[in-house]
Amino acid sequence: MFSLVLHSHLPWLANHGRWPVGEEWLYQSWAGSYLPLTSMLSRLADEGRTNLLSLGITPVLAAQLDDPHCLSGMHHWLGNWQLRAHEAQNRELSTREHRSASAALHEFETHWRHGGSGVIRTLVDSRAVELLGGPLAHPFQPLMDPRLRQFSLTEGLSDAQGRWGTRPCGIWAPECAYAPGMENEYATAGVTHFMVDGPALRGDTSLGRPVRDSGVVAFGRDLSVSYRVWSPKSGYPGHAAYRDFHTYDHDTGLKHARVTGRTVDSADKAPYDPAAAAAAIDKHVLDFVDAVRMRLREESARIGRPALVVAAFDTELFGHWWFEGPQWLEKVLRALPEAGIDIGTLEDARTRGYVGAPTQLEESSWGSGKDWRVWAGEQVHDLVTLNSEVVLAALDAIDKNRGPSGGGQPELRNRTNDQILRETLMAIASDWAFMVSKDSAAGYARERAHIHAHASREIADAVSRGQGERAAELAAQWNRADGLFPSLDARRLRTERSYCRDGETE
Structure with a gap:
């Protein structure tokens, strides 16, 4: 089985600066990632598709997606995007960006004006996604006072209950950080499973692993598959045909160039070509499906039973950092079942028996060095x-x-x-x-x-x-x-x- 896990998080930015760091970060991620991804998941849900992925949303991000100030600011930001598209001197860029801004405005005004909770709850209620919760304000839990750590987690799960009508039984622990003993706190809070990075399980991520004698299952990110999409040095978003994140028109702030090459200066980047990008998307969808199939076969043969592959990413990668990411993701979620690959959530994996022997999990994170x-x-x-x-x-x-x-x-x-x-x-x-x-x-x-x-x-x-x-x-x-x-x-x-x-x- 293949499980996709997305971790959605930004720190609290409301009323703490606008640009270059502050609310602009929230609105760019909202427009680039949260709007297209929820729209895509809604389309798939309308087709009757269920258990597509495990979606982590931190309480602090959820608070901003429901906050009246942020909702008003987002509406203004989308309108400003449309105006900037009018001002672009390049006609093709102006037309393309105006079309995108208008579609985003329509999506926001139709579904988001009263907050993100209704949008997310619809996805949860239709069983399109499994919701992963987490502690309030995204703390690095291993360094916390145990009393405050317990409070932060239980309050975070209660916050999810209040917003979405369901109390998550799975969590994405901030930074995938873990210290021995936290599994007992998870069990007390009603958490049945959580994410760690692959090296925390010594690279053996083919099954979830109960941590010590707690019964709480740790699922590890499969780096060989996940790094095909995004890694410290390579990955699909760096392909020459994709839109370049770092290059933009200084008059309008619109991004008009393609990556072209990793060593090409911004001034020398070629214009963005949607047709070339679309061809690259299709190529990378096939490559990813082949990689998942091969990994499942290898791991199943190695352990002598059906294996699990978990790929996990920051949600903001798809759309905000990698412009074509939402299109790629929708095609992948369609292509995997068509290729005979079973997809499901982490909760599916746990309840369907993709769980191995207990592990003596040690200190870890998904940061540099996989330590603290x-x-x-x-x-x-x-x-x-x-x-x-x-x-x-x-x-x-x-x-x-x-x-x-x-x-x-x-x-x-x-x-x-x-x-x-x-x-x-x-x-x-x-x-x-x-x-x-x-x-x-x-x-x-x-x-x-x-x-x-x-x-x-x-x-x-x-x-x-x-x-x-x-x-x-x-x-x-x-x-x-x-x-x-x-x-x-x-x-x-x-x-x-x-x-x-x-x-x-x-």
Whole structure:
């Protein structure tokens, strides 16, 4: 069986800059990836096709796809795209981009104007996709305080329940990061399966593997197949005929050139040719189907039973980074069954027995070196220290600020504590360390981490000083700036005493 897994994620960008890093990143991904991919999946669902892929959507991205400010900004962005198409001097480019912008506007106004939840829920309810959840704000879980890690995961799964009417039993752990013992937390939260990178299973990804004695299954990404599409050095998107991501018309921002060659300067790139790109798509569809078929045969022969191949990618690769990606993906999802290859979700693989012997999974991620260096290395030592300090101050303040719950009296909701947690989770998002380690808008990433860390510490400090009214005022002000996850409730953060007691019992 073949399983395709897509991981959809962007950090919280609303009201935190526009360009070159900020909301523009969200709107480009929305227009380039989320609109065409959901439209494509809807077409396939209308044909009665089910269990096409496992679709991970992080809570922080889902929040933006439902946010009124982001929805309004996206509508303006699509209109501006149409205007930029009018301004293009090249007639062919102008016509092509105007047609694309008009189609995107129609899709957005018809299906998205009230948020993304309705669009995604339709795909889930029709069984076109399996929904994968995850923790709030995309943290690097192995480095988290266990109490906060547990809270973040359960809140993230509850957020999915509220948006889509289903609580995911599978997750894409942020950065595919894992530390021994997390499988028990997954089991407690009702998670039955999760993704890791291939090397975490020592390259043996032909079956899912229960982790130790938890019963929670780890599925590994098959690198030999996944890297045909996207790898650090090669892959289909680099083909000469495809539209070049990095080259654009400076007057309009529209992308008018093809890759042409990996060493060709932007000024020397050839004009984009849709017909040549279409021919390359067909070629790469056939190549991918052949690669999957060969890998399934090899692995089935090796293990002496039907094997599983899992290919996993960032959703934003398809359309945003690789313009032709959505077209390629639709053709692949049609071509695989036509070639006699069974496709299904990770949940299908688990329930249909594509599971082998338990594994003693060790520390891993899907980052450089497949270890934790991107998020815990020397280059981001300052952020690791900042995160530890912020979390410690936040949990200490919340523990001191919780109202009495004894004597039959319920603990009342405390919006101050809620905001401390909200800002803390935003501060420790894995995106900031990733962007610094990869030198991708590192200044913006550090600024974002420090903004949220300052907010958390400012509120926590007022609490610690016994300044309850001041803390509540600060919490309200920061919430007006970033009020995502309105259902986040600090009362569901386990007290230190109860967590330690249960830990000792276990």
